[in-house]
Amino acid sequence: MSNFPRAFVPTFLRRSRPLKVGLTMVVVGAIAAGGVYATGRFDRVVAGATFGGALAAGFVATVSSWRTAKSFDRLVESADRRAEGDDPAFDTARVDCVGRVADSMSDTHETLVEEHRARRAAEERAETVEATAAEYADVAAECADGNLDARMTPDTDSEAMAELATEFNATLSTFEESVEDLTLLADDVVTYGQEVAFDTAEITTGSDGMADSLEAIAAEAETQTDDLEAATVQMNRLADAVQAVAESTDEVATIAEKTAETGREGREAADRAVSGMNHIETESEETVEAIESLESEVQQVDELIDFIGEIAEQTNMLALNAHIEASRAGEQGAGFAAVANEIKELAERTKEAAADIEERLTRIRRQTDRTVDEVRDTSARIAQQTDSVENAAEALADIAGYAQETNAGVQEISDATRKQADSTEEALEMVEDAAAVSAGIADKAETAAGSADAQTGALSEVTETAADLAEQATRLGNALESLDADYEVAGADFETPVVDEAVSADAPNDTEGPAADASEEDTAESEVPGDENPAPAETPEPDGGEVTGEEQTHDEPDDAAGGEEA
Amino acid sequence: MSGGISSVEPVRTSGDRREWVEFVNFNLGSEVYALELGRVEQILPDPSVTEVPQTAPTIAGVTNLGSEIPVVVEGRALLELPDRPPAAEPTLLLLDRDDARPTGLLVDEVLGIEAHNVDTVAPPGTIEDWSLPVGPRWFRAVVDDPDRAGQPIGVFDLDAIVREARGQS
Numbered sequence: 001m002s003n004f005p006r007a008f009v010p011t012f013l014r015r016s017r018p019l020k021v022g023l024t025m026v027v028v029g030a031i032a033a034g035g036v037y038a039t040g041r042f043d044r045v046v047a048g049a050t051f052g053g054a055l056a057a058g059f060v061a062t063v064s065s066w067r068t069a070k071s072f073d074r075l076v077e078s079a080d081r082r083a084e085g086d087d088p089a090f091d092t093a094r095v096d097c098v099g100r101v102a103d104s105m106s107d108t109h110e111t112l113v114e115e116h117r118a119r120r121a122a123e124e125r126a127e128t129v130e131a132t133a134a135e136y137a138d139v140a141a142e143c144a145d146g147n148l149d150a151r152m153t154p155d156t157d158s159e160a161m162a163e164l165a166t167e168f169n170a171t172l173s174t175f176e177e178s179v180e181d182l183t184l185l186a187d188d189v190v191t192y193g194q195e196v197a198f199d200t201a202e203i204t205t206g207s208d209g210m211a212d213s214l215e216a217i218a219a220e221a222e223t224q225t226d227d228l229e230a231a232t233v234q235m236n237r238l239a240d241a242v243q244a245v246a247e248s249t250d251e252v253a254t255i256a257e258k259t260a261e262t263g264r265e266g267r268e269a270a271d272r273a274v275s276g277m278n279h280i281e282t283e284s285e286e287t288v289e290a291i292e293s294l295e296s297e298v299q300q301v302d303e304l305i306d307f308i309g310e311i312a313e314q315t316n317m318l319a320l321n322a323h324i325e326a327s328r329a330g331e332q333g334a335g336f337a338a339v340a341n342e343i344k345e346l347a348e349r350t351k352e353a354a355a356d357i358e359e360r361l362t363r364i365r366r367q368t369d370r371t372v373d374e375v376r377d378t379s380a381r382i383a384q385q386t387d388s389v390e391n392a393a394e395a396l397a398d399i400a401g402y403a404q405e406t407n408a409g410v411q412e413i414s415d416a417t418r419k420q421a422d423s424t425e426e427a428l429e430m431v432e433d434a435a436a437v438s439a440g441i442a443d444k445a446e447t448a449a450g451s452a453d454a455q456t457g458a459l460s461e462v463t464e465t466a467a468d469l470a471e472q473a474t475r476l477g478n479a480l481e482s483l484d485a486d487y488e489v490a491g492a493d494f495e496t497p498v499v500d501e502a503v504s505a506d507a508p509n510d511t512e513g514p515a516a517d518a519s520e521e522d523t524a525e526s527e528v529p530g531d532e533n534p535a536p537a538e539t540p541e542p543d544g545g546e547v548t549g550e551e552q553t554h555d556e557p558d559d560a561a562g563g564e565e566a
Numbered sequence: 567m568s569g570g571i572s573s574v575e576p577v578r579t580s581g582d583r584r585e586w587v588e589f590v591n592f593n594l595g596s597e598v599y600a601l602e603l604g605r606v607e608q609i610l611p612d613p614s615v616t617e618v619p620q621t622a623p624t625i626a627g628v629t630n631l632g633s634e635i636p637v638v639v640e641g642r643a644l645l646e647l648p649d650r651p652p653a654a655e656p657t658l659l660l661l662d663r664d665d666a667r668p669t670g671l672l673v674d675e676v677l678g679i680e681a682h683n684v685d686t687v688a689p690p691g692t693i694e695d696w697s698l699p700v701g702p703r704w705f706r707a708v709v710d711d712p713d714r715a716g717q718p719i720g721v722f723d724l725d726a727i728v729r730e731a732r733g734q735s
Contacts, residue, residue, distance in 0.1 A: 313611070320590075320609050323679055327588060327603050328662075 018068050022062030071098045132156045148176050186477035193470025200463040201449035204456050211452035214445045221442035228435035235428045242421040249414040256407035263400030270393030270478010276388040284379035291372045298365050307359045321342030585684055591677040595647045600719045607662040609676055612655040626672050636668035639731045649722040661724055669728055686711045693718050
């Protein structure tokens with residue numbers, strides 16, 4: 001509803017809802033009754049009834065609205081009392097919109113009470129935080145004054161402040177440890193600086209020795225060059241000797257081949273001799289068999305002779321008995337005795353002849369025995385000689401084989417000798433190259449000796465630089481140890497790097513000096529070993545290194561290469 | 567035995583036969599002895615002698631000659647010579663003792679029949695330097711032929727030998 005129609009409504013009507021409702025109902029009933037009457041179709045009674053109904057309805061509606069308005073008025077009153085600090089009850093028996101409004105106002109009231117309590121608690125915490133912050137500010141100021149042992153007490157209700165105190169304490173502890181580490185580092189730097197000074201002194205001594213050694217090397221290289229030239233002469237002689245050996249091996253090879261051929265011929269001759277001896281041996285065996293057969297024949301003849309002897313014996317016995325009989329016959333048996341006597345003589349001659357034959361047979365048998373023995377001895381000797389000749393044949397075969405192997409070995413020697421000759425020539429070339437290299441080494445060793453002298457000078461500068469570094473580190477250590485006493489600056493932020501301030505307080509011009517000097521010196525030392533003026537304050541600039549490099553180039557063109565070789 | 571016969575000399579029968587006496591020469595041991603030719607009836611080489619029990623060594627035994635069985639007297643045992651080698655082949659001289667019992671003498675070897683002049687035959691004991699292994703009573707004579715170069719040959723007395731042998735037996 002726009003505000004415009006409200007301008008035409010009286011204020012008392014606007015404030016009293018029941019009056020508005022009842023008036024509205026009367027107006028609506030009058031309009032409805034007028035309408036009904038205006039139609040003409042109904043009589044006045046109907047119109048009056050309509051208007052009466054409208055009045056009755058307006059009354060009922062006015063009463064109802066009045067009760068509702070009354071309930072709202074009580075709620076408003078309760079709200080006003082609550083605003084004044086009382087604690088009225090918003091309870092009502094109604095469950096309609098009025099009851100819901102009462103519940104809502106009750107909830108709103110409780111919410112407002114809780115917010116009020118929370119605001120009070122927040123105000124109390126803010127006060128506590130302010131007090132703690134003031135306490136922490138005192139601790140921080142104490143730390144800023146140099147008392148690194150001061151710590152914040154994290155025992156507070158504010159978690160943020162407690163965390164702040166804990167982190168501050170941890171940061172301060174870390175800072176304290178860093179200060180201690182830095183102190184130790186400064187001590188180490190002092191020690192290392194002294195050691196560097198000592199080491200550079202040793203290196204300087206070593207460089208001097210190296211220079212001497214390089215000069216000695218140069219001298220020895222010259223001597224070696226002379227030796228290599230002498231070795232070249234010896235190698236040439238060796239090459240000639242190798243050539244002579246090659247010619248001798250060819251002659252030996254020819255002789256070895258002749259030896260092998262002769263060995264083979266000897267083997268063939270020995271084989272022929274063995275064959276002939278085997279033939280002789282076979283014939284000797286046949287001869288022995290023939291002689292033994294002859295001996296058997298002679299034995300049989302001997303038996304016959306024995307038989308003849310026995311016959312002669314018996315004949316003789318018969319003759320004797322005949323003679324006896326003849327003699328017993330007296331004169332008459334004289335002729336018989338003469339016959340018996342002849343028979344006896346025949347028997348005796350037969351016996352003599354048999355004995356003679358037997359004697360001859362004995363001689364023959366003895367001779368054949370001797371012949372058999374001699375033939376057997378000869379056969380045995382031939383067998384032995386056959387073995388010897390076979391051994392000789394095998395020896396000749398071995399000789400031929402050995403000569404063959406000798407020939408092969410000599411050929412290998414010849415090949416090896418030729419290879420050796422080639423190798424000798426290669427070695428000769430290598431020796432000549434080595435002589436050249438040795439001469440170059442002598443020159444470069446002299447150059448390196450000069451470089452070593454220059455390096456000795458550079459190392460002296462390094463020694464001085466290391467001494468300066470040690471001194472500065474000493475000052476840094478002293479500054480760290482007297483940190484508590486030296487800190488006079490009040491209200492310093494604990495996040496400010498203490499070391500930087502300490503260093504800057506003691507050596508404001510050398511804040512970046514030591515580290516930069518060390519790195520720059522290393523660069524200068526490696527790049528310019530012969531620099532004679534490597535001032536620590538000057539060397540950090542790359543231009544200084546280039547300048548010295550140019551100066552060194554002006555003095556020694558091959559300095560870098562000589563330094564690497566040395 | 568075969569070699570022994572070659573040493574037998576031929577019987578010399580020149581001159582008057584009655585001036586010559588023939589002997590059968592034989593060996594016993596190393597000595598040469600002889601028997602009169604007329605006292606030897608037969609010469610038997612290597613006889614087969616059968617020993618007779620309970621007889622003395624001088625009786626070698628008996629041998630069978632077919633018609634008669636003579637007693638064989640061992641000459642070596644009779645002269646107390648060592649025994650003959652087993653392989654030896656002795657010779658038996660069958661003695662002629664007239665009608666007496668036939669007897670044979672076993673000798674080593676018969677050397678032959680020799681005829682000696684009666685002048686060279688002498689009674690035993692007449693030769694001074696003749697040493698015999700047995701007594702001279704065993705001999706009838708001694709033949710001292712100059713051809714034998716001072717080595718006399720004793721001629722046995724058959725009866726004495728047989729008597730001695732039978733006596734020992």
